[in-house]
Amino acid sequence: MGSLQHGVERRVRKLMLCIGIAVGLLIIVSEAKAQEKNIYLYGKVTTINGDKYQGALRWGGDEVYWVDLFNAQKTSSDFLKFLSKKEIQQISDQEGGSSWLGIDLGVLSIWDDKYSRTAHQFDARFGDIKSIKPTGRSRAQVTLKNGVIVEVSGSGFADVGTSVSVYDEELGIVKLDWARIEKVEFLESGKTPKSLFGEAIYGKVKAGRRGFFEGVIQWDQGTSENNHNERFLEDILNGKDRDGDKNIPFRSITKIVKKGNGVDVTLKSGREFYLTGSNDVNHENSGVVIYDREIGQIIVSWRDFEELEIIESKNQGPSYSEFPSSTGLRGTVINRDGEKISGLIAYDLDEAWEYETLDGQDDRVIYKIPFRNIKNIIPKNYSYSMVILRNGKELLLGESRDVSEDNDGVLIFTSKDAKPTYIRWSQIDEIIFD
Secondary structure, eight states, rough: OOHHHHHHHHHHHHHHHHHHHHHHHHHHHHHHEEEEOOOOEEEEEEEEOOOEEEEEEEEEETBOOOSSEEEEEEEEOOOGGGOOHHHHHHHHHHHOOTTTOOOOOOOOOOOOGGGGOOOOEEEEEEGHHHHHHHHETTHHHHEETTEEEEEEOOOTTTTSSOOOOEEEEETEEEEGGGGEEEEEEOOOOSSSSSTTTBOOEEEEEEEEGGGGEEEEEEEEOOOOOTOOOOOTTTSSSEEEEETTTEEEEEEGGEEEEEEEEEEEEEEETTTTEEBBBBTTTTTTOOEEEEEEEEEEEEEEOOOTOOOEOOOSSSOOOOOOGGGGOOOOOOEEETTTTEEEEEEEEETTBOOOOOOOOSEEEEEEEEEEEEEEEEEEEEEEEEEEOOOOOOOTTTEEESSSGSSSTTOOOEOOOEESSSEEEEGGGEEEEEEEEE
C-alpha cells in the first residue's frame, strides 16, 4: 500500500513539474512576443521606374513611429452638398466672408479649398494609413486602412513633398526624393523590436498641474526650418557645465529636471550634472512631444515642462496591426433644446472617422487626440470645450476650431437613405460617441 501511494505521489509531482514548465514557457513566449512588437515605420517604396525598396522607414528627417502624425491639408470635403444654401450662408457670414456666393451648389460635389476661407487639416497616424501616393510636387493621395482615399495638399506642411529613407536590408539606407516616389505601402514587420535608425526614448513627462504623460518621447520638437529633435537613445543631449561642453547620450540618462536657466541631469550611474547654454536645456527648447496611448500626441511647451524620467517599457506603443480599420464616428448629439439625435457623425463638417484627430490646447500644452480615444465633447463657451476621454480623463481645451465657435457644426446621418440633420455649433449641448 505504501509503495502504491509513493508511486502516485511521484506521478503527481512529475505532472506538477510538467505543468510548471509549460506555464513558464508560455510566460517566456508571451514576453518575447511583447518585446518583438514593432512600433517603428516599415514598408515598401516603389519608384516611378518600378524599383522597389523594403525595410524600416523614416519619413523626412522626423517621423519614425506608427503613432507619428502625417500632416497635410485636405483639398476637398464631401459634406457641404448636404447643407442648404441658407445654412451655407450662415457659416459664410460667421466667418466674415461670402466666398461661397455664386457657386452652383447643385453640381458641387466637393468642397474645394479655393471656395472657402475654411482650411481643414488632415492629421492621421501612420498606423492608420495603408499607402501614400504622390500626385504632384506638393500633393498626395492618402489611402486609409478602411479603403477611404483622401486628396491632400502639402501647403504649410513638411510631410508632403519630403524625402523618404528606407533601410534596405541589402543596400543600407536609401534616401528617395519625393519626385522619384510612385507609392509608399505600409506593412507590418515583426523582424526586430527596434528601428534600425535607433531605439526609442520612452518615459514620463511631468507638466505642472496637468500631471504626468507617459509614452514615446521626442525631445525638443524642433521647427520646420531646422527639423531638429532627439528621438532615439543614441541621440545626444547638448549643454555646458562649469567644466565645459557636455554631450550626453540619452541612453545614459535616467532623469532631466528643469531648474532655472538649465536642467539637472541624473545619469543611470548616479552621476549628476547641471547643464545650460543649449537649446536642448533652456528656454529655446521648442517643446517636448509625448505619444500617450490613451490620449494621443501631446506637446508640452518648455514653460510647462518640469521633468522627464526615462524608463524601460515592453509596451512602448502599438504595432501596425494594432491600428483598427475605421468604421465611422457614431454617437448621439444633444442640442440646446434637449433633443437627442443618433447616427453617424460628420464633426466640424470634416472629421468622419475614428482615426482623425481633435486639436485643442490647455494654455500652451497642445493636444492632438484621435477621436477613437474620445467619449464626450461638451461645448462650454465660445472658446472652450470639455473633452472627456474613454479613460475618464477630462480636458478643458481651446485655441482650435475643433473646440470653439469656429467649428462649422455637425451632420448626423440617422440612416442610409434619410437626409442628414445639421446642427450648428452654437446649438450643441453635448456629443456622446458610441
